[in-house]
Structure formats: structure tokens, C-alpha cells
Amino acid sequence: MGIFIGKHxxxxxxxxxxxxxxxxxxxxYEMVKSIVRNVNTSxxxxxxxxxxxxxxxxxxxxxxxxxxxxxxxTLWDVYIWRRHYV
Numbered sequence: 721m722g723i724f725i726g727k728h729x730x731x732x733x734x735x736x737x738x739x740x741x742x743x744x745x746x747x748x749y750e751m752v753k754s755i756v757r758n759v760n761t762s763x764x765x766x767x768x769x770x771x772x773x774x775x776x777x778x779x780x781x782x783x784x785x786x787x788x789x790x791x792x793x794t795l796w797d798v799y800i801w802r803r804h805y806v
Contacts, residue, residue: 722748733799737774740796749798756800766803771796 722745724736735752738745749771756767773793776786786792 723752731799733801735769735798735800738771738796738798739794741794749796752798752800768801768803770799770801772799 722736722738722742724734728734736748738749740746753769756769760766771790773786773790774795774797776788776792777794778792779787781787790796
């Protein structure tokens with residue numbers, strides 16, 4: 721899993737799917753966070769990394785989030801969103 725390169729039917733902000741128990745996936749996730757951190761320090765436009773829990777162990781709550789939060793998710797979908805300031 722990890723960073724996905726290629727054509728997909730997801731959001732253009734989607735980076736990939738990461739397994740929190742896989743050390744290689746966590747290294748790639750940390751790399752994504754550090755790249756966004758470096759871009760934010762050097763440009764006027766700001767971005768944020770957001771992870772969403774997927775494939776929960778104990779089901780979903782209303783709205784599609786894993787029951788019990790991120791600790792219950794067996795996979796993470798990671799997105800990079802542009803920050804919008806008002």
C-alpha cells in the first residue's frame with residue numbers, strides 16, 4: 721500500500737492508503753508529512769495532511785467514521801488539502 725502513483729477514481733487530494741502496522745507505510749506517511757511541512761514553510765499557500773480511518777475492527781458510526789476513532793481503523797486513507805483562510 722502506501723503512496724499511490726497512477727490513475728484512480730478517488731479525490732485528486734488522495735495520496736494513498738497506509739497500514740499503521742507496516743513500518744514501510746509509516747515511513748512513507750512521515751515522508752508525506754515532512755514534505756507538506758517543508759512546502760508550508762517555503763510558500764505562501766498552505767496545505768494540511770489529513771488521515772481518515774478505513775476498515776474498522778468494530779464497525780462504523782453514523783456518518784461513516786470508524787466506531788472508536790482512529791485507534792479502531794486498520795487502514796488510513798491520507799489526503800493533502802489546501803488550507804483556506806477567511
